Structure formats: structure tokens, C-alpha cells
Amino acid sequence: MADEDKDSKTERPTEKKLRDTMEKGNVPHSREATIFASMLATVIYVTFFLPERMGRMGEVLRDLFEKPDQWHLETGPDALSLFTRIGWEVGNLLLPAIVLFFIFGIGSSMFQNLPTPVLDRIQPKFSRISPVSGWSRIFSTSGLVEFGKSLAKIVVVSIIMFFVLRSQFFHAIDSLASDPQTIFVRLSTIVERILTIVLLATAVVGIADVAWSRHHWFDQLKMTKQEIKDEYKQSQGDPIVKSRQRSIARDRARRRMMKQVPRATLIIANPTHFAVALRYVREEGDAPVVVAKGQDLIALKIREIAEANGIPVFEDAPLARSMFAQVSVDSVIPSVFYKAVAELIHRIYAQSNRTRVR
Incomplete structure (x- = not known):
């Protein structure tokens, strides 16, 4: 019966149905576009912000481990001062990343659809915590497509990373016995290469996913000829x-x-x-x-x-x-x-x- 209903939905959705659907919060949304925006923010952070801040963090850790005599831990205020110094440096290290993630996350959502307040989406519903509904969503067409995309990304990115970074493996092992600052610099270089590879792969997948999500959303809204007639009667009134x-x-x-x-x-x-x-x-x-x-x-x-x-x-x-x-x-x-x-x-x-x- 469901297949028959799907086969009978051959007509393009009307403007009224598209508008009503969007007002209810049902809009095409690509998760891969959000992931790409997050990866782009990460690459920007690693390229422009991380080296300098990682160097400062390395200096603090080197002073902490090489000169422990300058840190007095005899009283509670001494420990609080040490934790405050380390916390300040960690906050200085992570603050640009938090700001970039926030900006790019909001930007990716606004790029796909303008934000509209929908109270129906935040109302509690039993179907959102129902195990049966959860399993049906996991094994639905959309769930299988999401699983396929995630698996393809993992496989492709792993293969590319293996061939690109296998020459850096021994350099990373040798850097473990070197100066902390050198470790951070080498690790940042490796991380930057890894993120660049992931960013390129995510960009390709994101473009394909945006197109597929919009096509799938539009396909789900197709109507039967009888639905179009009923909608016309509701909007224009019964001709009789x-x-x-x-x-x-x-x-x-x-x-x-x-x-x-x-x-x-x-x-x-x-x-x-x-x-x-x-x-x-x-x-x-x-x-x-x-x-x-x-x-x-x-x-x-x-x-x-x-x-x-x-x-x-x-x-x-x-x-x-x-x-x-x-x-x-x-x-x-x-x-x-x-x-x-x-x-x-x-x-x-x-x-x-x-x-x-x-």
C-alpha cells in the first residue's frame, strides 16, 4: 500500500505545500555541510592560530617540567595559582577554536536555510525517545544513506592518509625524545596535513550531500493528483x-x-x-x-x-x-x-x- 502511494505521487509539490512544510521546520538540511564547515574552521585554526599558541603552551609546560623549583605547592593558594596559570594558557589556546566553530556552525545552517522559529520542533514528543521509532529511523532509507556516507568517508580518508602520511611516521616517533616545543611543531604539521586531507574529502562529500538532501526532500513532498485537487478545493473553496x-x-x-x-x-x-x-x-x-x-x-x-x-x-x-x-x-x-x-x-x-x- 505504501509503495502504491509513493508511485502515485508523481506531481510536483505546490507552492502552498512547500510553504507550509517550511513553516513547520521541515527544510532540506545536509549534515555533511555542517561537518565541512567545522573542518574548515579547524583548518583555519590549526593554520593561523595554533602554531603561536602551541608554542606558548610548550614554553609553559617546559618551565613546569624543567624548573619545578619555581612552582611552590606548599599551600592551597600556591596550587590555585598554578592551576590558574595553566587554565589561562589552555583558555588562550582553545578560545579561537570555540569562536570559529560557533561562527562557521551558524553560518553553515544559515547558508542552507534561513533560521525560522518553530515551536513544534521543541515540543516534547514520545516518538523522539521511542525505541521503535529510533530503530525505524536508523534502518530507514535516510539512515542507511547516512551510514553509507560515513563508512565511505572513513574508508576513503583512511586510504589517503595512509599513503600521504606514512613517510611522517618515523619522524613522529623520533620527535618523542626531542624538545617539547619541537614535538608540538611537528605534531601541528602532521595534524595540518591530516585536516587538509579530511577537509578536501569532506568538501566533495558535502557538495554531493547537499544536492542529494534537497532532491530527497523535494521527492518526499511530491503529491498525487487527488491531493492537488483537494488542496485547490481547500484554498479556493468547493466549486459547488x-x-x-x-x-x-x-x-x-x-x-x-x-x-x-x-x-x-x-x-x-x-x-x-x-x-x-x-x-x-x-x-x-x-x-x-x-x-x-x-x-x-x-x-x-x-x-x-x-x-x-x-x-x-x-x-x-x-x-x-x-x-x-x-x-x-x-x-x-x-x-x-x-x-x-x-x-x-x-x-x-x-x-x-x-x-x-x-
Whole structure:
């Protein structure tokens, strides 16, 4: 069943799914990139900071072992002074390394993904301490890939180190009987070579792992066609429901429009297909306003309301069709219709004046 689900996930993940996944803290992350950053910090430390500080540390140890008479250990303050001196030198030796590890560690994480606070990742979950979940993670595809990468790194780095450093083996043995400063210098040289080899190997593995982690992360987020349809329904709404909502909204707007028909001054109609209700009152504006319009059954309803309220209806098929297509409800008519509508309004006022005279 799981294989079938995986095979059916053939579609690219949508932007919404990618965004939601990142907001939950599920982002592509390469451990090898972090290891490479740590190795780079180590090489920088060994190359630029370690020789000088190691020389100072060698001097302190030489004075400690060759001139023990200058260190008085008769009282507690004497021992505290000795430990303080040694601790200060050790701190001076390790402080640059701590700073470099911190900077490069944060930098490698920010290089892969910008930091985002995710409370869900720090909440306690039983699955994180469950032995069953732990074994499933170890023997999963990701766990086996991590094990393969670690094993490959160990084998490759060991082989390279063997061929590169076998000539330094006897020099390292001879340096054990020499001056402490010489021991540290030779050891630092050997360590520098070892770290350079490891750095190069880690760089190659890191580049490959960054590409693989992003590909694997994207592949895990692939969706089925049904998931895409469901997501579209959730984001846009069910088409049936939205159609029903639009129908209700149109019905309400139609009823509101019909209530405005008794306020119209005249109706321009195609005999049966179109009807446009206009209102013109000099005190309200300089141009007529469309208060209602409709087609077919709605047009007949507008004419029915107009006749019931004594509103004059003028049948002009071209004018009614043009105004219906170009003018929306509650809008002033364009200037192109001024002349035709003005003639109709003039006829209404003339008829009204004749009625008053009679």
C-alpha cells in the first residue's frame, strides 16, 4: 500500500505545500555541510592560530617540567595559582577554536536555510525517545544513506592518509625524545596535513550531500493528483458551494435592483429581450443614472413594475441593447447616449406639461 502511494505521487509539490512544510521546520538540511564547515574552521585554526599558541603552551609546560623549583605547592593558594596559570594558557589556546566553530556552525545552517522559529520542533514528543521509532529511523532509507556516507568517508580518508602520511611516521616517533616545543611543531604539521586531507574529502562529500538532501526532500513532498485537487478545493473553496454562493449573491443583488425600479424616470426596452431603467432628477445630478437593467425574464419583470407604477416605457431596440451592454447598474450613462436619452426625457416633460395644462 505504501509503495502504491509513493508511485502515485508523481506531481510536483505546490507552492502552498512547500510553504507550509517550511513553516513547520521541515527544510532540506545536509549534515555533511555542517561537518565541512567545522573542518574548515579547524583548518583555519590549526593554520593561523595554533602554531603561536602551541608554542606558548610548550614554553609553559617546559618551565613546569624543567624548573619545578619555581612552582611552590606548599599551600592551597600556591596550587590555585598554578592551576590558574595553566587554565589561562589552555583558555588562550582553545578560545579561537570555540569562536570559529560557533561562527562557521551558524553560518553553515544559515547558508542552507534561513533560521525560522518553530515551536513544534521543541515540543516534547514520545516518538523522539521511542525505541521503535529510533530503530525505524536508523534502518530507514535516510539512515542507511547516512551510514553509507560515513563508512565511505572513513574508508576513503583512511586510504589517503595512509599513503600521504606514512613517510611522517618515523619522524613522529623520533620527535618523542626531542624538545617539547619541537614535538608540538611537528605534531601541528602532521595534524595540518591530516585536516587538509579530511577537509578536501569532506568538501566533495558535502557538495554531493547537499544536492542529494534537497532532491530527497523535494521527492518526499511530491503529491498525487487527488491531493492537488483537494488542496485547490481547500484554498479556493468547493466549486459547488461557491457556485451556490454566487447564485445567492446574484439573487440578492437582483432583488435590491428591483426595489429601485419604482424610482426610475423612464424605461428603455427592446420589446421582450432587454430593459434599462433610468432615473433623472436635476437636483440629484447632471446625467441620468441606470438604476436597473435586465434581460429576458428580468426585462419583462422590470416592464411589469414600471407599468404598475406609471413609469413610461420607450421601445428602442438598438438603444436598449447598447446601454445594456455598456452601462452597469448605479452608473451614469456615457455621453454618447446623452442626445438619445435627452430626447426621451424631453418627451416625458412635454407630456407632463400638457397634462398640467389640461
